[in-house]
Amino acid sequence: MHHRLTGSALALTLAASLTAPALAGPQQPAPSASTPKSAATAGQSCNDNTGDTGTNAWISHAELERELQKLERNSKGTLSVETIGQSNQGRDVWAARVGHGDKVVMIESEIHGNEKTGTLAILNLLRTMSGNTPEAKALREQITVVAVPQLNPDASELDRRANDRTWDEVLADFPQLADAPAPWNYYTQPRQGDDYAARPGFDVNRDFHPDLDYVPSPGDFPGTSDDPGWYIHPESQNIRDLYRELQAEFGTVDTFVDLHHQGPCYLVGDTGEEVTLSLSGKFVDIENHAQHDKGYDLDYSKQLTLSAYDALQSRGNSPFGKISLYDQEVDLPGTALGSFALNGSGTVLFEVRGQTQSWGAKKKGQLVKAVETGLLGIVRDVAHGTAEQQDPARYDDIPLTTYPEY
Numbered sequence: 108m109h110h111r112l113t114g115s116a117l118a119l120t121l122a123a124s125l126t127a128p129a130l131a132g133p134q135q136p137a138p139s140a141s142t143p144k145s146a147a148t149a150g151q152s153c154n155d156n157t158g159d160t161g162t163n164a165w166i167s168h169a170e171l172e173r174e175l176q177k178l179e180r181n182s183k184g185t186l187s188v189e190t191i192g193q194s195n196q197g198r199d200v201w202a203a204r205v206g207h208g209d210k211v212v213m214i215e216s217e218i219h220g221n222e223k224t225g226t227l228a229i230l231n232l233l234r235t236m237s238g239n240t241p242e243a244k245a246l247r248e249q250i251t252v253v254a255v256p257q258l259n260p261d262a263s264e265l266d267r268r269a270n271d272r273t274w275d276e277v278l279a280d281f282p283q284l285a286d287a288p289a290p291w292n293y294y295t296q297p298r299q300g301d302d303y304a305a306r307p308g309f310d311v312n313r314d315f316h317p318d319l320d321y322v323p324s325p326g327d328f329p330g331t332s333d334d335p336g337w338y339i340h341p342e343s344q345n346i347r348d349l350y351r352e353l354q355a356e357f358g359t360v361d362t363f364v365d366l367h368h369q370g371p372c373y374l375v376g377d378t379g380e381e382v383t384l385s386l387s388g389k390f391v392d393i394e395n396h397a398q399h400d401k402g403y404d405l406d407y408s409k410q411l412t413l414s415a416y417d418a419l420q421s422r423g424n425s426p427f428g429k430i431s432l433y434d435q436e437v438d439l440p441g442t443a444l445g446s447f448a449l450n451g452s453g454t455v456l457f458e459v460r461g462q463t464q465s466w467g468a469k470k471k472g473q474l475v476k477a478v479e480t481g482l483l484g485i486v487r488d489v490a491h492g493t494a495e496q497q498d499p500a501r502y503d504d505i506p507l508t509t510y511p512e513y
């Protein structure tokens with residue numbers, strides 16, 4: 108069993124940080140027996156703003172469209188791309204679909220626009236799965252993958268966490284909320300180097316509700332991170348609608364994977380090794396949400412997490428093996444993962460080291476490869492039916508993330 112590593116102040120920080128930024132402000136590694144020199148070196152990149160976000164190293168919305176079109180053209184009919192909706196600023200959001208098996212694996216990236224490796228990993232996975240190899244053909248027989256890269260393209264283009272939307276725009280869509288206060292996850296002050304005062308926005312990954320038909324009422328606001336969200340943004344509505352369509356087609360969405368980034372300087376357990384990627388299969392405390400339980404299956408999420416973990420560990424003693432378990436004490440029903448888990452999907456969170464404002468594009472190739480490797484581990488195990496043969500108790504053996512004090 109794991110145990111809490113931290114006091115209540117840090118616990119609060121972590122609770123707010125499923126996919127949230129590292130602490131702001133200048134940070135120096137504290138001397139500590141448990142943070143050896145690798146952490147001390149990494150401390151140079153542990154502040155929240157380096158000034159070099161590496162934006163140009165990543166794929167833009169326009170480039171993503173061209174890449175998806177190219178994949179579709181080259182796939183000889185095995186991969187199709189459709190527009191599932193538009194962002195608040197009118198940018199298209201696409202889903203790419205490959206395979207025709209009777210289990211569906213849904214993957215999304217960049218619900219936070221400053222967390223970008225997932226989009227490139229998805230493109231690589233789609234390229235592999237739509238190819239002409241015997242394995243690709245077999246995977247396409249066994250499963251269907253539906254991937255939504257850059258779910259939140261307005262945020263991606265601004266290279267920031269939140270979408271590009273004001274509370275007034277929400278009120279125009281939901282006039283019944285006219286007398287309600289703005290929600291807690293509305294950013295109107297500078298944050299992570301982004302000027303939300305000039306361009307406000309919302310953390311879309313707190314806008315989900317386990318009731319997929321949820322209609323908000325004024326009493327819901329401002330809400331807290333312990334509460335579900337409201338589906339008040341086009342970005343969350345787009346993926347919610349896709350999820351519902353896939354439920355109708357497949358009976359259930361077998362697997363949902365959400366691709367994120369976290370702070371750049373976390374450590375694997377007590378090894379002193381820097382985390383390449385943290386994983387998790389647990390996002391809600393089911394006891395608090397029993398009324399929304401539509402088939403919650405924590406063991407399956409743990410099994411899927413192990414599929415990603417094992418695929419990464421099989422690459423031996425390398426950065427790909429530096430994998431930790433994300434904080435297990437969170438209870439976040441307003442996240443896509445939390446809501447879809449309550450709807451019965453196996454759910455897995457990927458948290459790559461370093462959002463762009465702190466880490467730029469450093470180690471980009473290696474980090475993208477790590478995500479791709481974990482995704483392929485899940486895809487293969489779902490396709491082969493081996494995910495559900497994993498021993499879920501092994502999940503608790505994955506070393507917890509250690510959060511050094513800076």
Ligand SMILES: [Zn+2]
Binds near residue numbers: 368
């Ligand atoms: Zn995130």
